[in-house]
Amino acid sequence: MASNAHDQYRERTTATLLGRSVAQALHTARQEWRYAGECGHSETDLSCELCGCAQVRYWFEIHNAVNGQRLKIGSECVQAWMQAAPGLDFERVKTDRARLEREVRVQVQGDLLKRAARIDPWLKRRRRDLQAALETHGTLTPKVREVISKVLSANANAGAGASAEAGPDAAT
Numbered sequence: 001m002a003s004n005a006h007d008q009y010r011e012r013t014t015a016t017l018l019g020r021s022v023a024q025a026l027h028t029a030r031q032e033w034r035y036a037g038e039c040g041h042s043e044t045d046l047s048c049e050l051c052g053c054a055q056v057r058y059w060f061e062i063h064n065a066v067n068g069q070r071l072k073i074g075s076e077c078v079q080a081w082m083q084a085a086p087g088l089d090f091e092r093v094k095t096d097r098a099r100l101e102r103e104v105r106v107q108v109q110g111d112l113l114k115r116a117a118r119i120d121p122w123l124k125r126r127r128r129d130l131q132a133a134l135e136t137h138g139t140l141t142p143k144v145r146e147v148i149s150k151v152l153s154a155n156a157n158a159g160a161g162a163s164a165e166a167g168p169d170a171a172t
């Protein structure tokens with residue numbers, strides 16, 4: 001009988017993993033699984049197919065080399081659980097996760113820059129250079145991010161006077 005959340009997590013993931021594996025002992029079942037670089041990020045409600053956690057942001061698809069089964073799992077399960085799987089290239093998971101995080105950051109900061117540049121002439125003049133720097137370095141400087149955030153919050157406070165293009169923040 002599971003006594004706490006951690007035990008329940010272990011029981012749940014063990015049952016799922018054994019159900020999808022050929023070997024029926026945990027340490028041999030784990031050896032059947034591989035990671036081949038299939039991964040991504042999700043903005044919608046994606047559930048981890050190993051533990052059932054409903055809010056997976058970064059997913060990694062692992063496959064069973066013996067029976068061809070596939071599982072799309074969250075990065076927490078990769079770390080907490082699959083790290084002990086010898087066939088799973090954990091360094092590759094870490095590299096891919098860092099790349100996904102960078103992609104999300106560039107996308108989010110790029111969107112904010114785009115919106116702020118519609119409002120602020122200083123940002124508008126520099127937008128192309130800032131976007132290039134963002135893509136090169138994977139982030140904008142703290143100073144630029146502060147300017148963007150001030151521009152957008154001042155615009156949100158201005159309320160109905162904001163341009164219709166300014167996005168959902170202007171509706172508050």
Ligand SMILES: [Zn+2]
Nearest residue numbers: 048051074077
């Ligand atoms: Zn999970």
